[in-house]
Amino acid sequence: MAESSEFRCGPCESRNLSNNALLWCSVCEEGLCTECSEYHKVSKSSRQHSTLPIQNYHDLPSFFRSLSKTCHLHGEPLVLYCGTHQESGCAECIAFKHTKCIGVTLLSQTVKGIKDSEYISITKRKIRGIRTHIEEMKQNRHANIVRLQQQRVSICEEVTRYRDTVNKHLDDIEAKILKKMLETVESESEKCKQAEEKLEGQLSKIVDHERSLSNIENYENEEHLFLGMTYLNKCLLTEELKSNTKHDDFQEKDVELVLAEEMKNFTNIVCMGNIKTSNKPNSLPDGRIVLAIANENESKGGYIDGFKADGSHSFSQPHSECPFGISWINNNLLVSFSKAKILASLGHTYFNTVHFLISKGNVYGLSCYGDRLAFAVRGKGIVLADKEGTLIKTIPTVDNGSLAHIHLCKTKLFYTDYNKNYLYCLDLNGEELWKSTFEEIKGPRNICTDESGNIFVAATESNAVYVISADGSKFMKLLGQDDGMSEPKAIYFNQQNSELIVVNKRGELFICSLQFL
Secondary structure: OOOHHHOEEHHHHHOOOOOEOOEEEOOOOEEEOHHHHHHHHHOOOOOOOOEEEHHHHHHOOHHHHOOOOEOOOOOOEOOEEEOOOOEEEOHHHHHHHOOOOOOEEEHHHHHOOHHHOHHHHHHHHHHHHHHHHHHHHHHHHHHHHHHHHHHHHHHHHHHHHHHHOOOOOHHHHHHHHHHHHHHHHHHHHHHHHHHHHHHHHHHHHHHHHHHHHHHHOOOOOHHHHHHHHHHHHHHHHHHHHHOOOOOHHHOEEEEEEEEOHHHHHHHHOOOOEEEEEEEEOOOOOOOOEEEEEEOOOHHHOEEEEEEOOOOOEEEEEEEOOOOOOEEEEOOEEEEEEOOOOEEEEEOOOOOOOEEEEEOOOEEEEEEEEOOEEEEEEEOOEEEEEEOOOOEEEEEOOOOHHHOOOEEEEOOEEEEEEOOOOEEEEEEOOOOEEEEEOOOOOOOEEEEEEOOOOOEEEEEOOOOEEEEEOOOOOOEEEEEOHHHOOOOEEEEEEEOOOOEEEEEEOOOOEEEEEOOOO
16 A cells, blocks of 8 residues: 655645645645645635545556646647647647647647546447457467367378378388477467467556556546546557557468378388468558548548558648548559549658549549549549549449449449448449348448458448348348447458458447358
8 A cells, every 4th residue: 555655745845844645636736634635625726626535546557647737848738639640739839730730629628528528438448349359369379279289189190091001111201290290380389379478468458558547537637537548548559459460470370281292102202291380361461551531520621540560650641621532543542532522642652742633523432443443423423434543434323412432343333322221233334233222221331342242331320230142132230239330331351361341430440350151
C-alpha cells in the first residue's frame, strides 16, 4: 500500500510546510492534508471540486498521473484539439502546425460529456477485441504444435509402411529420414513456442491496458480522462496492428513426407525423401494500408489516412472535399470526391499530389480489375475506363439516382440498390445476367467477390454480412449482431489469404478468416 508521504499537500508546500496529503483534488490536481481539505470544502472556488483518497489516486496508472495539460513544446495550456491528427495542442501549436487541418475544436468542448460518451465503451470493445484476437492466435499456435506432433506420428507410420515393403537396405535411409523429420518438427515446434511466448507478452500488455482503463474511467477530471483515453488508444492502435502484422513465426507450420521418385529403384537411392514445412499465411498481406475518411459533416471534407506494413501510422493527408470511393490501379491510388464531382489520381508515394481525371458528375463507388476501371456516376450509370482514365463506355443502371456501390470482377459488373434491397449482375456490355433480392438482406452497400465468384455483401440495415452464390440464387449469413457486427459498410476480400475485411460506420474493423470446403 502506498504511503501518503509519497504525496505532499500542495497548499502546504506553497507555504514551505511539509504535510502528507490524504486526499487528491482532480480539478486542482494537487494533494490535500486534513486541514487544507477542510478549507477546500468550504472555499467558494473549490467547494464543487471532487476529491478522492490519496491511495485511490496512487492506484491510477502511472502514465495517467504523469499526463500534463500543458504543452511540452511551448509551456502553454492545452486548449485546442485537432481531429485530423488526434492530438491536443496549445494556441501556438494550432497556429503553426494545424492551420490546414479540418476539425480543430476547443479541447473543453471536445471532452465535454466524455464519461457518458461512446469513447470509453468503444475503447473497452477495442481492448476486448484485441485481447480476444491475441488469445485466439495463442490458441492457434498451441493447436499447431499439437498438429505437428500428430503429423509426426502419421509420418512415422507412413515411413514404417514403406519400410515393411523393402529389404534391410531401407534401415539406413529410414533412420536418416526420421532423424531429419524429428529435427524439423522440433525446430518448428520451438518456433511456435517462441511465438506463443511473444503473444503471452503482448496479451499481458493488453490486460494492463484493460486494467488501466478500469482504473481511470471514473476519474472526475474530464480533460485528464480524455488525455488518458487518447494515450490508451494510441497504444491500442500499435498493439492491434502489431497483432495483425505478417511474420514468419505466425505462419501455419505443417510437415509432410515428400517421397523420392528414386524409391522405385530403392537400391540406388541414399535418401527416402524430404521433410517440408508448409507456410500458410495467417495475417494481413505485406503492404501499406490506405483509408479514405470522411468527416461527419461532409462540408468539412475528409482525409486520406495511411499506415506502413508494420502497422505504424505513416501520414494523414487532409482534403477539402469529402472522399467516398477508393481503389488502386496502375501504381496510383484513385479516390472519388462525390460532392465535388471529381475522380482523382493521387501520387503513389504520399498520396498528396492530385491529378484530376474526370469531372462528369457525382462520382461514388470505384472498382478496378486488371487494367480496367469502373466507377459509379450518379444520374448516368457505371462508367468503364482504361488505366489512363480514357472512357470506354457508360452502362446505364436500373436506378441511376441512388447508384453508389459497385464491384468489377473479370467479365462481370455488380452493383447494389440499397433502397430497394437488390443486387444486380451485368456483363461488360451492360446486359443483365441476373438480379437478386432476399427479405433478410436489407440496405446492401459495398460488395466484393472471392476467387470462386461468391459475392459478399455488407448489409447495413440488417447489421450483417452475407455471402451470395455466384448465380445469385442462394445466400448465407456470415456475420451478424451476435458476432458484434453493427452497420457494416465497407468490405474487401483478400484472395491471398482468404480473409474478409469488414468496416462498419463507426470505423470498427472485423477480420474473418474463411475456409473453403
